[in-house]
Amino acid sequence: MRVHLHNDVDSGLYLEMLLKIGDGCFDVDAEGYISLSRELCNLVESDVDLIAYVFPELQQNLCSDQSLCARAILAPRNEIVNRINTDILNEVEGEMKEYLSMDTIMATELSTSYPVEFLNSLELSGVPSHKLQLKLNVPIMLMRNLDAPRLCNGTKLRITKLGQNILGATISTGVGKGNSVIIPWIPIIPTDLPFQFKRVQFPSSLALLLL
Structure with missing residues (x-):
C-alpha cells in the first residue's frame, strides 16, 4: 500500500x-x-455510517474530481466491494444502468463442465464483474491499459454518458486529466485459473471502493 x-x-x-x-x-x-x-x-457501526464518514455530501460532490479522488474505501473481499458499491449507488440520484458481460469458455469441449452461469459468478482480482451497475457522474477506475499514457490501468474517470455499447467519461487523474474519452467493451482472458474463459465487459470498476 x-x-x-x-x-x-x-x-x-x-x-x-x-x-x-x-x-x-x-x-x-x-x-x-x-x-x-x-x-x-474511527470505528463505525454500519456500512451506512462508513459511507457517510468517507463521502460526506456525496451527491453534491459527485462532480468534484478533487474531492472524490482524495477519498476511497478499502475492502479485502469482492463480496464486500459489491455490497457497499450497491449501497453507495443507491444514494446517488439518477437512473441506474446495468451492463452484463458476455462470458464464454475458450475450449469448446469444456463448455458443459463450465456453464455460463458459473462463469458469470466468477469474481476475480483485476477482472471486471459480470454485472456492472453505473449512474451518470459516478467515478470509475480503468482495469486495463487502453491508450497509454492517458488511459492506463488505475486511471480514474467520471461517467458522462451511459451508452448501449460504450461509456463516455472525463479523465480525472493523470496526464489526460480533463479529456473526454470513450470506453469500449473489450475481451479479457484471466490467466490464473485452471481453465481459460473470455469475459467481454467494460474494463472498469467503481472507484469509490478499492479492493
Whole structure:
C-alpha cells in the first residue's frame, strides 16, 4: 500500500504504524490480533455510517474530481466491494444502468463442465464483474491499459454518458486529466485459473471502493 503524506501529520503516523506492522514490531494479543487506538482509526457501526464518514455530501460532490479522488474505501473481499458499491449507488440520484458481460469458455469441449452461469459468478482480482451497475457522474477506475499514457490501468474517470455499447467519461487523474474519452467493451482472458474463459465487459470498476 502506498501512503501519500502531503504534509499531513496524521498520514505520517499512519505510515509509521503500517511499517511497524510490516516489520512485526506491533504488539499483538494472544490470538494474534492488533488493537488500533482511536488516534489512528474511527470505528463505525454500519456500512451506512462508513459511507457517510468517507463521502460526506456525496451527491453534491459527485462532480468534484478533487474531492472524490482524495477519498476511497478499502475492502479485502469482492463480496464486500459489491455490497457497499450497491449501497453507495443507491444514494446517488439518477437512473441506474446495468451492463452484463458476455462470458464464454475458450475450449469448446469444456463448455458443459463450465456453464455460463458459473462463469458469470466468477469474481476475480483485476477482472471486471459480470454485472456492472453505473449512474451518470459516478467515478470509475480503468482495469486495463487502453491508450497509454492517458488511459492506463488505475486511471480514474467520471461517467458522462451511459451508452448501449460504450461509456463516455472525463479523465480525472493523470496526464489526460480533463479529456473526454470513450470506453469500449473489450475481451479479457484471466490467466490464473485452471481453465481459460473470455469475459467481454467494460474494463472498469467503481472507484469509490478499492479492493
